[in-house]
Each structure stands twice: as structure tokens, then as C-alpha cells.
Amino acid sequence: MQKTTTKTLQPTFWKLFWLFLKISFFSFGGGNAMFPMIRQYCVEKNKWVSDQDIDDILVITNSLPGASAVEGIMYISLLLLKSKWKAALVTSLSLLPHTLLFFVLFFLSNKYIPTEYLKIIYVAVIPVIIALLLNMSLRYLKINRNELPVTIHWLIFVITLSFSVLVPVPYCIPVFVIVFFVICLLVYKWIKNKKHKGKKND
Template identity: 25%
Template sequence: MQWKIFLAFFRVGIFGYGGGPASIPLVQKEVVEHYGWMSAEEFGDTLAIANTLPGPIVTKLAGYIGYSRGGVLGALNGATAIVAPTALLMILFFSILSQYRDSSWVNGLANGVLPVVTVLMGVLTWGFIKKSGSDLGWGKTILFIIGAAVVLGVFGVHPAIIIAVLLIAALMQKDAAKREEDASA
């Protein structure tokens, strides 16, 4: 199991150029589709909780998922596997790019990555929207999207606060439904 944890997060560490947001779809692919360690819903919940905590998102995901699959050693294994390739490649790339920082091809390389990351994030977002639409209904989903956009854009509230409030509301709703169920039984 430890070898699988290492491979899953090492691949993400190697191919996840662009930082955490670009790597999230790769983590989802490994964890949900390739190894089947989590359902898409569990991954979404894990991602939401990880977003509320400080620190790099993919490291938190690797640590948590590694822990859930392989205990403390799995957490260390996952976190190391996801960080090591990036750290080594950064040292290598920065030493090379610093020599050629004024070249047009270096600027073109940096600008070319942005559209790819945008598409990856769009695909991940659309997946979450479709899942919410099927679970909550499209009316509520659209209402939540508009509400979140207003709270983020107009009022400048940090996304972690919105996620925390929605998690608390969901837990309260679940608790109320359970009390209702117990009262009717």
C-alpha cells in the first residue's frame, strides 16, 4: 500500500506544474479514478475541508489521503512524494531560468501555462457544479453559485470562511434531519 501511495502522489508531484490548483484534478484522478480510494463526493468533502486549513492544498490532500490509506507512515509518504519532485525541479529550473530570464522563450513558456491551468480548473469546477446540481437540485446550486460570487467579489470574504459556514450549515441540517427522524420513529 505504501508503494501505491508514493506512486500516486509522486506522479501528481511530477505532472502538477502550476501549483496546488493545477494539481487538484490530478490528485482527484489518482485517488478517485485510478486507485478508487475515495468516491468523488468524499474527495469533494476532503477538498473543501483542506481548503479551510492553512498551507499548500496538495500537501494537505496527500497527507490526509496517505494517512487514511496507510496511517502515519502513509501521511509522511504521501507528503514527501508530492513535495520532493517539485522541490528538486524548482532548484533545477530556477538555476537554468536565472541564466536565461530575459529570453523571449522563457516568457512564452510562463505565459503558455496559464491557459492550461485555467482549463484544468474549469473542468474541476464544472464537475463540482454537476455533482451539486444532481445532489441539491439546479435551482439551489445556481443560487449558491451566485451567492458565493457576490460574497467573494462584492464583500471580499475569504473563500475559507464561506466553506466553513456552508460546512457548519450542512452539519446543522443533517443534525436537524436526524432529530426529526428520531422523533418520528
């Protein structure tokens, strides 16, 4: 991955900590739902990193096992602070309060909070998550529509949606879907390059 950070004033340890702490408390839906907020602050507002950095991080964190939020924050911290220890500390400190709050709420919900209230919160949060993910998906669709035909995008969407809905959870292993589409895209690129070379030779 190429480091394409912009030439602006780099953030301090505490500024990054405070930023990721706020994002962890005010974003719902996991790592993918956090990335639009991370992009807003790190790319658009402060210009610490580029869109290409965020795109690379998003692809890599979703291709690897583990929490994409932790991996994304860790990589951005490492990219900006140039120190493994500082990056690890920022990630740990900024996500620790959010994690502790989760366990407290989980404990309270089991003993004191009626499940009906939790269902109301869940229904309220879901549209926000969907909107964030749709906004991000449309952005990538606009960026990559010259690389892949719209039909391929729709095919990927239909297959992944069908896989998520129809395949039972114990056997729903996302890595198989990722590997399948990587192979398909490599074959597509190979055919496209072969046709392009054939036209040049003609």
C-alpha cells in the same frame, strides 16, 4: 469527516509514492489543479477512495492555511496506508524531487534563462490550469445545484472574483472571504430549514 474508502485492494507504499511523484511533475497550478488528476487515479481508475473523500479533502485543504497539495496527498496517504509515518514519508519523498527541480529552475531562470522564454511557458500553462479548474468547478456546480440555487453560486463567484481583482494583495486575506460565506450559508440553511419546518407544521 467520514472515511468512505471502497472495498478494493489497497495500494502499497511504493505505488502511492510513484503515483504522487508523477502527479507532482505533470500537474501545474498548485493543489487545486492537482486534484482532478488525483481524483482520476484514486477514484475512477483504482477506486481506492470515493468521490466523497476527495470532496471532503478539497473543502478542508482549501479552508486551512498551507499548501493544499501537501495536505491532500498527506491525508489520502494516511487514509490508505493507516500509518502516520508512512503517510508523512510518502508525502515528503514524492514532493521532494518536484521541489528541488523548482529551486533549480528558479536559479537557472535568474541567471541563464531569458524571461521571455518563461513568459511563453507561463502563457502555455495558464489555459491548462484554467481548463482543469473549470472542469472541477462545473462538476461541483452540477452536484450542488439542488442544494443551492444557481443565483447563490453566481453571487459567490462574482464576490470572490471582485475580491481577488479589486482588493490590494497585502490586504487580500482569503480567510475573511471563507468566514463570510460560511456565515452566509449557515444563515441560508437555517432559513431554509425553518421554512421547511413551517410547511410541515401547516
